[in-house]
Amino acid sequence: KQNLSVADVHIDRCSCFPQDSRMPQTTPFAAQFPQNPYGGGPTRYQPAEESYGGLRFHDNSLVSGSLEALIQHLVPTVDYSPDRSYIFTFLLSSRLFLHPYDLMTRVCYLCVEHHRVGDPQIDKKRIRDIAPKIVQLLTEWTETFPYDFRDERMMRSLKEMTHRLAFGDELSRRAMQRLIQRLLRKLTILGQYEESLVTSGSAVAAVTASSSTAAEKPSALKAKQHIRREECILNVCDDPFILAQQLTHIEMERLGYIGPEEFVQAFIQKRPADNHKGFFSKRRVSNLEAYVEWFNRLSYLVATEICLPVKKKHRARVLEFFIDVARECFNIGNFNSLMAIITGMNMSPVSRLKKTWGKVNTDKFEILEHQMDPSNNFYSYRTALRGATQRSATAHTTREKIVIPFFSLFIKDIYFLNEGCSSRLPNGHINFEKFWELARQVSEFLAWRQVICPFERDRKTLQYLISVSVFTDDELQLASYESEGPENNLERDTRRSLR
Template sequence: MERIAKLVRHVVRLLSEWTEMFPYDFRDELVMTHVRGISESCTPTDRSGEMSLLLRRLLRKLDTLECYEESLRRVPSLGFAFGKTDVTVVCPCPMLLAQQLTHVELERMSYIGPEEFVQAYAIDTAPHGLKVTKNTLNLESYLGWSSRLRNLVASEVYKQEAPTGRVQTTEFWINVATECFNIGNFNSLMAIISGLNATTLSVIKLRLRQIHVSKLRALEQQMHPSCNFSSYRSILKAASVRSERRGIFPEKTRVVIPYFALTLRDIYLVSEECASRLANGHINLEKFWELAKLVTQFLTWRQVDYPFKKNSQVMSYLQTCPTPKESELNLTSYESGSTETENKPPQSSKHFTSSYFVFQLPDMHVTSVTFLMEQYATNTKKMNFLLKSCVVALILAHALADKKVVCYFESWAVYRTGNGAFNIEDIDASLCTHLLYSFINLGDDGSVSPGDSYADLSDGLDGYNKVNNLKNQGTGIKIMAALGGGSAGSATFSTVVNDASKRSAFVNNAVNFLSNYGFDGMDIDWEYPASGDGSRSSDKEAFVETLKELRSKFDEHGYLLSVAVGAGNSFIGSSYDVAGISQ
């Protein structure tokens, strides 16, 4: 009898830990049938009543999940309508809004069970015909929340009729993003940055005060995907260390809400890229240890008692406010862009500062393209939609008269998941004459290096070899490496091109880089000579001199050279010697 009682205690303990750690397993009716059978068998010897208490706790958890899922079903899906109320009316304080966003994030995180990570990747790969049943949609709803927040941010800006209102709303969300960063809410931070980085908001950004431009730029750099999100990972690691401390202000030291899509991607890579068994047939314990660490860390982050008071009105607005879907935002963005252009004073109506075009040196007639763009911008107010489309078509036809179709591939695309996932293997090489692999780095000493060693090199995802293998498809495509980019800034470029020895080193290093990795040429994306942060007035002339030296050296090896430039008249006037570049 004593042996049976001891066995019952062990069974109850096992079930207690199981139901505590993996409660959603018990949504399966077959599993619950077995549990009830075990409970009936244990009841005669379970004098403490632990088994009955265990079942009651489990049923309460499952009931709570049912209520939560029901609340999610009542949330309106993304549609066509914009909310009539502004977020600044519901919550005028950026700090308070960031706190309520954190409450929403923590609430949604709390319902994600560790078994869901396993089920998400095991449904299609279960061995020996084992059926894996996924009983929850908490992962999907959490990702959906991030998409909703992104669209909400963009729609809050777009629905302001006056340009000043759009600027004020944009600045408000920048302040909210800053507060999210200070709290440690990186998931909301990334969604807000994505919403503010909608391409058509670029005109609005031109009107922002410098302090907000600096704030947004700093946040973008912290969350930039280059080098496998190295900046973000460093910050996350520091935040994790702080979260383990219990200081005077725990609300500032304990909250860590990771960028969830990246967390899922990390788990996916370990799950899919690492073999479950070693060559000798033994279980790969290291793989499962890494998976356990990733999931356990997430579970630790979600178990936080956030001290700030919940505001049900604000939380309800964030989760239920009518929010348009992507297609409606795209349509609105076009209309917003037209309105912005029409409301500008005449002297600035020619500026297309959010546009870029790539031209091949020295084949394309840049002056003609610029003239057409200026004429198009000047007469925008008088043109109807059809005429605008015709002018754009003429511009593109003129710019591509020599049949160069130049495409960019951003190396961090390989880190996206779900519908946004895009790998080099997905590229149709027949669509482009030239493909620019973005980006590679320029050092202060004129050195040239990979932008993301993990994504680019053969000991990681092997991006360089994969992209150059596109040339084997027989389409004649040219693969070029793009140097710089928006996040690179202007200071390093300015330092190198204005120093003759560093400039010479850069030219030689560029040739060696192209030779070592098999590229056909290089695209220079400097944003912007003589007008970017850290630039110098001498950049304009020094840039031309640099291009001359590159052209001379590249011709010796048969390499291509192109530049990406700002297409706005303000950039052309301040940053580029068009005649010198064209030569």
């Protein structure tokens, strides 16, 4: 596997700058973040080449550095404050190289202990001068990466830092106490959400045929279908616009609980140190995985609802209904539900219902399929996503701000960014250009997830979408053959094996 050449190109450019150059830190997307509230004027940057192996800049942008130098660049001093984009980028990417607790330990040492001179008055004044900047750094960490503090050691370090800051600055001590209170509230809410996923079974991959389901007797499959045919989405909600709104509620709620670190955590081999009590024991389920599982559930729900009705005209009505729902999802900017619906309608048990499809005007469906066409690396979808993102950036209403990406493709893009670019350069430096791009993509996701869903909640519809049972693959096939009989020997053999 070859790495992308862009990294090597920038290495050559960076070699033009002397090792001791004093170039200011700027970032490719710093404008996305507000100004440092503690900054009274221009920040004086002090790159750490001399003591920590050096940082490399190109066109005023940090492109590489040793791990130790990058850690030093994260730590505020009396004369220096790291900007928010650098804090986010390094906290996001550093976990590829060291555990968050190891980083926390190093940061605490550099913030306080490393610069002690032994004179109580001088040390107290220095802590008082730097304390607001330390509070700001830890605020960024706890607000953006709260899951890190499920590690008991992280929380202990945070409380120890509160005690140290109390030595020099009462205001900062109070700020740290408020910070910890907010963090605990957030962790409580996150824990309750994860518990609800476990309780409802939403995080379990149950939409595909499990070994136990596959072993069920055909009579059991038929019995399930008979019971299930008493329920239908149109009896709960027959307005495509309202259903699209309720799907958007579910999407935005689940997006909101995905931590940015989960995108990076997926690339990390589990380390022995991660077995420490408290780090993973309280993380019952990956919210990222649970969100992907929701996509699968919605696809199977759509296929189930279409295969449910006995009469052809009723199946055609449900099919047309979901086409309209998909169109409303597109208009809202909910591309994930749109793709899940299209996926459900393209599943074999649905796509083979030719007589049913013959009753439907497929023009709208073909337009939607074109928008999500995977050819040319999903060019049509990416164009639509850019349009939705631009609309969101200039929106005058909350509804116009909604952007819900096709999530599986979003994860795939991040995966290929990580796999396609080397994290370390030949000189041993960390390739920070790669991590600027990673942070740019993840920060865009964070902006999307912060939007509050403006639509009114329909509890009955939401409950149906989340909890109603869906068919497995075998049950879908059997329902499809009962609706429209097999047309060839392969289908006849398949049906015979299910009956």
